Amino acid sequence: MSISMKDEILKRILTANGEAVSGQELADSLGVSRTAVWKHMQSLQEEGYTFETVKKKGYVLTSVPNSLSPTQIELFLNTERFGREIHYFDIVDSTQTIAHKLAQEGAPHGTIIIGEEQTAGRGRMARPWESANGTGIWMTVIVRPDVTPQQASSYTLVVAVAVTMAIKTLYKHIEPAIKWPNDLLIKGKKCTGILTEMQAEADCVQALLVGIGINANQVASDFSPEIADIATSLRLEAGEEINRAALVASILQYLEQFTELYVKEGFVSIKKLWEQMSCTIGQRIEVTTLRGRFEGIASGITDEGVLQLTEDNGTVRTIYAGDIRI
Ligand code: BTN
Numbered sequence: 302m303s304i305s306m307k308d309e310i311l312k313r314i315l316t317a318n319g320e321a322v323s324g325q326e327l328a329d330s331l332g333v334s335r336t337a338v339w340k341h342m343q344s345l346q347e348e349g350y351t352f353e354t355v356k357k358k359g360y361v362l363t364s365v366p367n368s369l370s371p372t373q374i375e376l377f378l379n380t381e382r383f384g385r386e387i388h389y390f391d392i393v394d395s396t397q398t399i400a401h402k403l404a405q406e407g408a409p410h411g412t413i414i415i416g417e418e419q420t421a422g423r424g425r426m427a428r429p430w431e432s433a434n435g436t437g438i439w440m441t442v443i444v445r446p447d448v449t450p451q452q453a454s455s456y457t458l459v460v461a462v463a464v465t466m467a468i469k470t471l472y473k474h475i476e477p478a479i480k481w482p483n484d485l486l487i488k489g490k491k492c493t494g495i496l497t498e499m500q501a502e503a504d505c506v507q508a509l510l511v512g513i514g515i516n517a518n519q520v521a522s523d524f525s526p527e528i529a530d531i532a533t534s535l536r537l538e539a540g541e542e543i544n545r546a547a548l549v550a551s552i553l554q555y556l557e558q559f560t561e562l563y564v565k566e567g568f569v570s571i572k573k574l575w576e577q578m579s580c581t582i583g584q585r586i587e588v589t590t591l592r593g594r595f596e597g598i599a600s601g602i603t604d605e606g607v608l609q610l611t612e613d614n615g616t617v618r619t620i621y622a623g624d625i626r627i
Pocket of ligand 1: 428
């Protein structure tokens with residue numbers, strides 16, 4: 302997919318390594334008028350980029366916004382379809398709600414919805430999800446995999462692997478671990494939650510609405526007292542500011558790659574990676590499900606992504622959905 306003229310101008314200025322880039326040269330090399338270049342520069346300034354104009358030399362970039370605007374994400378994006386349609390909002394109730402509507406209207410596979418802030422962010426079991434302005438990544442991806450609704454239940458695990466891989470690739474010294482089915486923890490504290498909702502008919506999935514919430518740049522005082530002891534952010538763990546746009550792009554790349562594999566070969570193709578990244582298997586856990594509460598050892602995961610719990614009397618239970626306490 303071709304990148305926009307504005308992105309191309311920004312890319313050239315970003316890659317000039319602090320050297321001035323002349324407006325006339327930009328216009329000539331891109332085959333547009335000097336006024337068109339100026340208009341794109343104005344629009345970049347409105348998005349929060351700042352430039353110094355060096356007389357007779359051109360523009361020097363002085364700062365980039367900490368935003369998840371399409372322009373910022375596209376700078377890092379290396380995918381075919383994921384993230385190629387971006388719906389970006391300063392404030393939304395929940396990106397899930399918007400995704401449901403867009404999916405019903407036919408939004409393509411890989412469409413993403415991002416809000417800088419959510420006023421009614423939600424997690425699993427209708428729990429609220431803290432989504433303060435500009436600190437985290439609050440994103441829903443619309444995925445249209447060719448799988449049955451039964452098979453789709455393991456997709457959350459695929460997403461957890463993709464997000465873990467992206468975090469580990471960009472921030473080598475932090476080690477997120479997957480708590481079945483949908484949490485990423487660092488040193489026992491939650492940094493990411495995944496909420497997968499579905500639009501389906503009896504035997505075919507229309508769309509999966511994959512909500513990903515990542516605590517990226519919060520400092521400790523940003524968390525409410527209710528979650529201060531159990532939540533963390535990537536910034537707190539990595540000791541550096543997180544480039545949210547680069548992280549979104551990397552997640553989308555892994556997600557695209559793993560989704561293709563998952564559709565072709567099933568969850569089994571990702572199972573080994575999931576096992577390596579999980580902090581659940583081998584642990585004593587307590588599981589709350591719709592059928593009741595059970596205790597035992599999380600003894601494994603099936604090729605379909607179903608958790609196996611070995612109870613103290615030796616019974617092996619299969620857990621399709623639930624909440625666990627380690
Ligand atoms: C959980 O841990 O229970 C899942 C949390 C999922 C939060 C994300 S943020 C983006 C998307 N929009 C929402 O309202 N929720 C998900």
